[in-house]
Amino acid sequence: MTSVTAELPRRTVDITALRRALARAVGRVCPGWLAADRDDLVQAALLRVLRKHEAGAGDDPGEGTPQVASSYLHKVAYSVLIDEIRRVRRRRETSLEDEASEPPRDQPADPERVAASAEIGLGIQSCLGNMAHDRRLAVTLHLQGHTVVEAARILEWPEKRTENLVYRGMADLRACLTAKGMRP
């Protein structure tokens, strides 16, 4: 039977590396209208992660101890970042309601383009809903930014098969969008 020990070495948090990871994640997902908030987002998330780490304010007594694992820290960063993005979005929505007569400071530079992108997004969502199951999975990961190799690993399918599914699925998607009168 495995025994579990609590005696792990005490180490400190590498704030620079953590900030880099958070900045990378924010940069990857931060939409254009949040651009002005990127630094604030990273800073707020970093502070919350460190606060949790130092105060042990997580769900469990062990989460805030110095014996915290780096994987745990990334998990905290993940949930904190999602919270922060939601918070900024809520703030922006409130700001838009309160200041309807004034343009918000982080208003998209090209509202028409944003609206067109959103329309295409809805079209894609609709097309995916009608796509063959396996193609849908492969294409969804491709649209999420994954390469064929990554998608194959995530889905645990052979690369050749995944490549074919992405290729055919993307062809389906383009045909479907064209039938809807949409062009990216």
Add this chain to the structure above:
Amino acid sequence: MSERDDLDALRHGFQSLAETATGEVSPADLAAVWSAVQGDLPPETRRALVDRLATEPALAEAWRIAHALEAPDASAPVAPDAPAVFPPSRRSWPAPWLAAAAVVILGVSAVVLVPRLRESAPVLRQPGVAEVESLLIPSAAIARDAFELRWTAGPPGSRYRVRVTTEDLQVLAEVTDLDAPVFRVPASTLAGVPAGAIIFWQVDVMTPSTTRLTSPTFVNRVQ
């Protein structure tokens, strides 16, 4: 428009749906996404989750965030003798993912690394190495009126939290503060679960010195 531009536009359109998504992601789904990205979910469950990304923009965004946090940090120094951070037997994803994860971990190498090296036998290999193992046969079917989950014990005084879900990650039972490494899922809880259905369960061990250890996700079936 080049093929690359076309793909970028499609990706941007798909990902921009999160900006106006109204639905929020439940804590259980957030945890599932994290587990999937870590390679802790069985392939069929991971695929089911990917399928949901197609129609749930907020979930898709959570997936992207989780992946971004686990992606290799190009600016992080890479040590030539990088330790094997993740146990190969636990990770079902091949080596490049492990390498990528290892680079990330190295990037935050000053953070405590809880050694999770798993070897063939469930024994303590070195100081600080800890594992939580299921004592059930993986994927074995268990009678619904005797659905008893057992796992390896922590040090004396440890407390346990167990979460039991269906294949589609609906929480069936969640208990905290157990003082023994065993939990019997009430038959009434499993009443609506069809025979042969997959059940996932995971254990958190809280040791007396407040270290928390989380098990991999274990899989069994209801008889």
